[in-house]
Amino acid sequence: MSILKQATIDAIKQNESALLTAWIAGLEQEGSLSDNRITRDEVSAQAKDFLRLLVAASAVGDAADLSRGEWAESRQFLELLSRSRAQRGLDSQHTARFIFSLKRPLFDQLQTTYAGDPKALSNEVWAVSELLDLLGMHTIRAFQKSREEVIMRQQEELLELSTPVVKLWDGVLALPMIGTLDSQRTQVVMESLLQRIVETGSDIAIIDITGVPTVDTLVAQHLLKTVTAIRLMGADCIISGIRPQIAQTIVHLGLDLGGIVTKANLADALALALKRSGLTVTRAE
Amino acid sequence: MSSMRSGTFALRSEQDVVLGRQAVRKLALECGLRLVDQTKLVTAVSELARNAVIYGGGGDMDWAIVEEGARKGVQLVFRDNGPGIPDIKQAMTDGWTSGNGLGLGLAGAKRLVDQFDIQSAPGQGTRVTITKWN
Numbered sequence: 001m002s003i004l005k006q007a008t009i010d011a012i013k014q015n016e017s018a019l020l021t022a023w024i025a026g027l028e029q030e031g032s033l034s035d036n037r038i039t040r041d042e043v044s045a046q047a048k049d050f051l052r053l054l055v056a057a058s059a060v061g062d063a064a065d066l067s068r069g070e071w072a073e074s075r076q077f078l079e080l081l082s083r084s085r086a087q088r089g090l091d092s093q094h095t096a097r098f099i100f101s102l103k104r105p106l107f108d109q110l111q112t113t114y115a116g117d118p119k120a121l122s123n124e125v126w127a128v129s130e131l132l133d134l135l136g137m138h139t140i141r142a143f144q145k146s147r148e149e150v151i152m153r154q155q156e157e158l159l160e161l162s163t164p165v166v167k168l169w170d171g172v173l174a175l176p177m178i179g180t181l182d183s184q185r186t187q188v189v190m191e192s193l194l195q196r197i198v199e200t201g202s203d204i205a206i207i208d209i210t211g212v213p214t215v216d217t218l219v220a221q222h223l224l225k226t227v228t229a230i231r232l233m234g235a236d237c238i239i240s241g242i243r244p245q246i247a248q249t250i251v252h253l254g255l256d257l258g259g260i261v262t263k264a265n266l267a268d269a270l271a272l273a274l275k276r277s278g279l280t281v282t283r284a285e
Numbered sequence: 286m287s288s289m290r291s292g293t294f295a296l297r298s299e300q301d302v303v304l305g306r307q308a309v310r311k312l313a314l315e316c317g318l319r320l321v322d323q324t325k326l327v328t329a330v331s332e333l334a335r336n337a338v339i340y341g342g343g344g345d346m347d348w349a350i351v352e353e354g355a356r357k358g359v360q361l362v363f364r365d366n367g368p369g370i371p372d373i374k375q376a377m378t379d380g381w382t383s384g385n386g387l388g389l390g391l392a393g394a395k396r397l398v399d400q401f402d403i404q405s406a407p408g409q410g411t412r413v414t415i416t417k418w419n
Contacts, residue, residue, distance in 0.1 A: 180303050215328070216332055221387050244321070245321045245323075245324040245325075248324075249321075254393050255393075
């Protein structure tokens, strides 16, 4: 249990504006204010609000245990602050510096307050330092969490983006694959393709691998399984987008795609699909 | 053969296989490998790195840009401390697999590069060295 002394809290309260000025000056010196993604007024307002919360909470709360209810408001404030900075693309250092740069002015203030009592001074410096460290760490944790949320959302969006099954013609579906094909993605791809085959009653599916940079044995295995599943459903499959370097690699790797119809590009695959459906494309007179 | 620049890349997960491939593609570009050779090397890396992750329980890839006379190349060593391979000749046969892959990875990787050396024994882990010249 380490509660700040009442004298410390009073000193902070009485010298609030002086502390704020020194704090902002410190931030300015470190270059935290010269970033155009955040304005000086914003930082000043945040500093003012935070100092108020700090005084209010440390008057009643244990400075060594931030998980207690008295600190809820301070924690929430810092979480919001971290999130807004993460969204603007500011780094974690910038966010943590906001808290840590309050140390200097607070220590200076304590030195004046406890000028005649070195023992009390060292105790209070320790308590304040520990408190600010905890708050700073909480800020970094919150910052990381909001960054992770952003990454997770992007990953989900990417997974969804990367598996669009498009209808090229009546009875002809196309699946343009992009990126790396791992087991999880192949599963998603296969499911959505098979589902669409049933829904649309298509009998030709074109898998385009122009956007797949590396075709190794695992990718080939996934493709073979997908083709087999499509055939089991009574539809036919064409693989397009086999670039020259991929073709040569497949040969050296010893992969046997003998039973599968492949084409160099999507246009050739569509032409073949139309031909098989008994359709011809002619120029309008 | 002299080494100009080198480093090590950790292979712990499927994600590392993808990152390793991207790293090797950059090295191959640096050495002036043609597009076909880049693709071959990257595909071989994909096979060997995945072997290290899946069968070796994770490992490392040492990379080096090497020079011999006028030619430049990429040399890679895949190391793991896995169970090792009891019969290397069998493992190098097309279509043979101890897992559930296609059984083409090891032999295929050998055909995709210029130099290939494999050392392994039960309990000793596996060490595969490959080189691709420009």
